[in-house]
Amino acid sequence: MSINDVFRAAAAAFDRVCPVPAAPVYSGVIGKIDVQLLRVACPERTEAQLAPWVEPIQRACKRFDINTVRRVAAFISQMAHESSLKEGREENLNYSARRLTEVWKSRFPTIARAEPYARNPEKLANRVYAGRMGNGPEISGDGWKFRGAGPMQLTGRSNWTGFADAMGMTVDQALTYGRTLEGGVMSAAWFWNVNDLNRLADTPGVEDETRRINGGTHGLADRTARFNRTVAALLAAGA
Structure with a gap:
């Protein structure tokens, strides 16, 4: 018996003891x-x-x-x-100053007001998401930590905490999981x-x-x- 035959026999024995679970079969519309x-x-x-x-x-x-x-x-x-x-989509917060005055007119009414946040996604997230969706103040960093991610762009401390609870995870675990395809x-x-x-x-x-x-x-x-x-x-x- 060759070494390859030995490996094949060992693999077959392992599969009998620890079979790979079959992919679930879904019925109805989910199966379509x-x-x-x-x-x-x-x-x-x-x-x-x-x-x-x-x-x-x-x-x-x-x-x-x-x-x-x-x-x-x-x-x-x-x-x-x-x-x-x-896969792995995160909110794009890399805006020019002019674009900031268009997207968030009330927060950035002038180019001068927008300039400190232009091309600075973390600073921008902390500013525009502060005190919303369960987030703390700008200094807390919640806006950036809980920025939008996944195919539905889940955003904010309240949403990420609720998702973590539903999945039986810590918030940090959920933030990582939500950036995978499955978790997203x-x-x-x-x-x-x-x-x-x-x-x-x-x-x-x-x-x-x-x-x-x-x-x-x-x-x-x-x-x-x-x-x-x-x-x-x-x-x-x-x-």
């Missing part, structure tokens, strides 16, 4: 979530780029009852608009659940969902187009 569906919702990404997202989305949908055609389509299409389903999707589904977005998806309400997620209707046309395509694809797949 595949790379082709994600490509419909997010055509700017390739199938190879989207493939790692399938199982995390299925698990998150199962956990938080995102389990009808409208709910699944709404959840996926909103994430696709917010992040283009790019789970954080998006947690946010979806606590903000009653399943109900809004049922009503129907792409506009209402968008207001809850975004605080306004930014990108509504794109969100709606992604949603309609995803619904059609799910129905065509027999969901």
Whole structure:
């Protein structure tokens, strides 16, 4: 017997004692979530780029009852608009002074007021998110620590603490987990659940969902187009 035969026999014996668990099989509409569906919702990404997202989305949908055609389509299409389903996405706070006067007019009414925060993401986050969403004052550093991350851009101490509690983690563990693909999707589904977005998806309400997620209707046309395509694809797949 060659050394390769020995290794193969040992590996086979190990697999019998410690079998690799099979990937879960999902029924119903969650079982229709595949790379082709994600490509419909997010055509700017390739199938190879989207493939790692399938199982995390299925698990998150199962956990938080995102389990009808409208709910699944709404959840996926909103994430696709917010992040283009790019792994490890964090909020971009690298603004020029002029752009700051456009995005946060009330906080930076002049170029001179904006200049100290221009191209300084940490300082900017601590300024614009201070005293909001459970964050402490600017000096606390909470704005930067709890800046937006994940495909739904979970933001603020209150949200990150709530997500940590739901996952049975410390806040620091949740902040790290939420920046992984798996954790980012789970954080998006947690946010979806606590903000009653399943109900809004049922009503129907792409506009209402968008207001809850975004605080306004930014990108509504794109969100709606992604949603309609995803619904059609799910129905065509027999969901």
